[in-house]
Amino acid sequence: DGGITQSPKYLFRKEGQNVTLSCEQNLNHDAMYWYRQDPGQGLRLIYYSQIVNDFQKGDIAEGYSVSREKKESFPLTVTSAQKNPTAFYLCASSIIGTGRLAADNEQFFGPGTRLTVL
């Protein structure tokens, strides 16, 4: 089945530790995104990538880092510099049509990772 997988589903981390969230897609999508969801806040964009080896900061990139070494994979690292890392993290992907930008198309989401900092 084609889709997006995120692992782990639940993650606990001690304050001061870096942690990496996995996101893999087998939809052959060009673009991938990371969002953070807090209660009552909707989804906020952390980073996105439209092509391998390239990515851009979203609205709340501070304290996070990403890489895009393969089309299928877009891991997110939550660093110790992120002040309030406890949240629900969602990964998404979309195709990019000829002459169009990724945001023109619908995004497909993974099941999310709930990160709790102890």
Place this chain on the structure above:
Amino acid sequence: AQKVTQAQTEISVVEKEDVTLDCVYETRDTTYYLFWYKQPPSGELVFLIRRNSFDEQNEISGRYSWNFQKSTSSFNFTITASQVVDSAVYFCALSEAGDDKIIFGKGTRLHILP
């Protein structure tokens, strides 16, 4: 600047009632795209509909319908004969042509009571 407002934070209706979720957007572009997503308790967002700014036709898909009105910058979502399985958080979203990001509203939590 882009903005999406979902004024209804939480709605509760009894099963089989109709319910409308409101979405008001702001954009300076003439070409843009609007989306609705459903987030069930499992957490994964599910795409429901995409509409471009040049297509104001209302759309119906089973019990779901969408009313797009550029004059009021609204893209409202109606569920007819609601069911318990419709309970979820629903997000409205907007992207402007020439941009590579989607802006989400804060969502409306819908409770369908049996």
